[in-house]
Amino acid sequence: MTTYICKCGRRVKKSTDASTTGNRLSGYAPGHECWGCPYAMPYGNYQWDESARTVSRETQGYECRMSKTLTYASEFAGSIKDKCTCRVHSLDFDFLSQVSAWIKDTYPDREIFGSFSKDIRASDYGSDGRYCLTITCTQNLKGIATKRELLGQFFTPNGSRKDMTPQQEMEKILADIKKAKEIFSCTPAQNADAAATMTSPAASSSAAAIPTTSASEAAANGLTPALSPQSSASAPVVPAETSFASAAVPSFDFSALGDLSQQAADADQQFDLHYGAAQDEYMISCIYLARIHALTAKAGRYGGGTWTKWYESKGLSKSSSWNMVKTGESFNGSTIEQLKQLPELTRKDLNLIARSGCAGQLVEAAGDRQRVQELLAQLKAKEYKLNETQARLKSAFIQEQESRDAMNTANAQLEAALADIDGLQEQCAQMSQRANDAEEARIAARLQCQKAEAERDKAEERVRDAEEALKHQPIVGIVDEEEVDRRAAEKAWGLADARNAELAKDNADMKKQIAALNSKISDAAQSDFENANNIAFFCRRAWDTGKGSYSRLVGEDLETTFASLCETLNSIREEAARLCRQPPEYDGGEEDE
Structure with missing residues (x-):
């Protein structure tokens, strides 16, 4: 067993000997001890996003990158006498942003270039636990001079940070972690998107305990209630501000869609009724979300910003909304009555079924619990092999x-x-x-x-x-x-x-x-x-x-x-x-x- 250190100083033992490794944060959501930590980063498989025409990651959870050793001091690495790449190693995101902004403002023509973003990959963290900002310069004498100026601006000649000692940096980073966690713990509603994308059993069970709207409200909207037996019988009362169905949430303006605006508004209302409610209603909300996506694309306003503005108004990220679109489209041929007959499944199971393209078989076997479980076991076996x-x-x-x-x-x-x-x-x-x-x-x-x-x-x-x-001469005088x-x-x-x-x-x-x-x-x-x-x-x-x-x-x-x-x-x-x-x-x- 090897001991690894998180950014907050926490130590975890793992059966690996890699220089860095990920500490999966099970049940990462409001209430988790690491909720809001700025060093928590998503992980998951990458896939092609057809709508955005690019590769996007399907977030499966969050992790903290750990290392065998942990260094808090910011340092400059590389030579200032050549045209090679140099690096800034640091865990202080504020300092990295300051260096990145100085480079951009001082050299807009990119005589030297290095840009810091909090969209961090696992490989950006080194064996000492620090983030590595790579900086390049133009291949001439001016490029070399820019590196010397960067060093003189932020670092001492030996590469140490000017304005802070290593002890002060450690205290600042730990204080930043504590402050971020306190802010997130006080505002859980603003981070519901992150909690919704988690796949852990704890996150699923907590989502299943949130009640949906009443039967009379559902009937008024022309929809049969889809509560599971467990949630309809004994679901506890939850404050209104924890759900997207709160009356305080204003309706979205779909006027840009023209004749399709009323259909989109109806789908938006149904999405609000079911999102964040019982477990099986998550799929219903995905179906309505996919419907809104299709309507915005049909109206030609998909690229005009209506779709993006809508999912952002719900507190959803691009990756989360796209995952829900795919899930909704896979169940698009199912009726609400069929979905009501599904046995209790976790969101991880539902996402697995949606990805596999077996949603139709699942709905057909909705009344046969054993058949559903067999189908789910087959899918899990395939996913395990994958x-x-x-x-x-x-x-x-x-x-x-x-x-x-x-x-x-x-x-x-x-x-x-x-x-x-x-x-x-x-x-x-x-x-x-x-x-x-x-x-x-x-x-x-x-x-x-x-x-x-x-x-x-x-x-x-x-x-x-x-x-x-x-x-031969007489001596006359002596010279x-x-x-x-x-x-x-x-x-x-x-x-x-x-x-x-x-x-x-x-x-x-x-x-x-x-x-x-x-x-x-x-x-x-x-x-x-x-x-x-x-x-x-x-x-x-x-x-x-x-x-x-x-x-x-x-x-x-x-x-x-x-x-x-x-x-x-x-x-x-x-x-x-x-x-x-x-x-x-x-x-x-x-x-x-």
């Missing part, structure tokens, strides 16, 4: 991601080694330049020494000539020219000897430095050799890890994966071949000594 398949795919994806992470780590190590080699080559070039300068100085000193020797030879020649002349020449020669030799000693010392130091650089370059070459060998190891490891999943693929998935694999291997082979075809004099970029 979930099992999805779990295997998710596991394969995680293994593939781990392999990619390992490859990225190897690439980072290779880049670091190449950077070290570049640094050593630059140092070697500097040392070579210094050696050349010293050699030039030595040559100049040698020329000065030779010049001094020539002057000395001339002085000695003059002395010999003077001595010879003195032998000490020899002493003058001797002193000049001694001075010249002294200067030459001192300069030669300095050059000899410089040469000795230079040889030591060149030997040290050669040793470092040799070590770097060995590191290059080991890293190059590791490439094949990591590729083989990635294949061994993912080949089980690969072997289970069929059809288009197999063809797509095989094409991608071949493209990647061919690209690696071509790049390696180009490196092998370098000319014989190519030495990897190192400068000659």
Whole structure:
């Protein structure tokens, strides 16, 4: 068992060893201990939304992303000397919004770009529990300058946040969680949409206990009451403000639909009567909601905003209303009397039946409880197999991601080694330049020494000539020219000897430095050799890890994966071949000594 930490500091043990995992919040609704937490996020399967022409998620519940360790301090990660991506790691949503707003306002032309939104994915949270805001810049010197300005605006040179210490950030985040939960606990009606989308038994049972309208009210609207026996007999009285059927809710203006406005208004009234009431009436409200959706589309006002304004007036989100549309359409051929005969089912069961397209079979077997349960058991078995398949795919994806992470780590190590080699080559070039300068100085000193020797030879020649002349001439007077020449020669030799000693010392130091650089370059070459060998190891490891999943693929998935694999291997082979075809004099970029 591994202990994981929620954002609020709560610790949970789970039988997994992943760096992050989800803590499913069972029964997440008003009254739940985590209700309103800003870090609770929806989970569910993604599907194609035909009306919106995009992929949307079917929210199945809410979870809190947990990690083995939890860091509250906000930090800047990345280099400000290159054009690569940088990141801001933080749990303070206010701070992330502030950074995002500064980027947008300061650089509207997107010399630097990074936008924070509370529509967070599970992968946005890292192994230390923090959210990761990715920031990119343009691939030029101006882009690099924008990163430096961002760092100076919000962070210290070492990447720590300027205006708060880690302890202050932790206290603020915990206070934000507490405040948000208090606000949501005081206003449950505003969050009824979130509670309605939950699939837990607790949420379903609580919904089933809410009474519907009276029989006389239903009769006045031309509808037979659809209360279950349990709810009609002993349902407790609930305050009016907890239901959408409250008289305080104003009717919606459907005048934009023209001739269809009255039909939409009637459907709206029936929706209010049944939404939030007994369990089987949830399906009735879905049928009327689907009818309103169809009427707005038929009137041509679907894209004009009438549909969106209507479901927002009911406190519904886009995903929740779309789920109810699909449920209502699947039961659209059923009558209210048939739905009344259904045995008590949870909303999770009803949604499963609606998704499976077996609503007609369910209604036909409404009077046969055993037949309904058999049908439901078959659907659950199919869903279990589907979930099992999805779990295997998710596991394969995680293994593939781990392999990619390992490859990225190897690439980072290779880049670091190449950077070290570049640094050593630059140092070697500097040392070579210094050696050349010293050699030039030595040559100049040698020329000065030779010049001094020539002057000395001339002085000695003059002395010999003077001595010879003195032998043949009487001594008239003494001129000490020899002493003058001797002193000049001694001075010249002294200067030459001192300069030669300095050059000899410089040469000795230079040889030591060149030997040290050669040793470092040799070590770097060995590191290059080991890293190059590791490439094949990591590729083989990635294949061994993912080949089980690969072997289970069929059809288009197999063809797509095989094409991608071949493209990647061919690209690696071509790049390696180009490196092998370098000319014989190519030495990897190192400068000659």
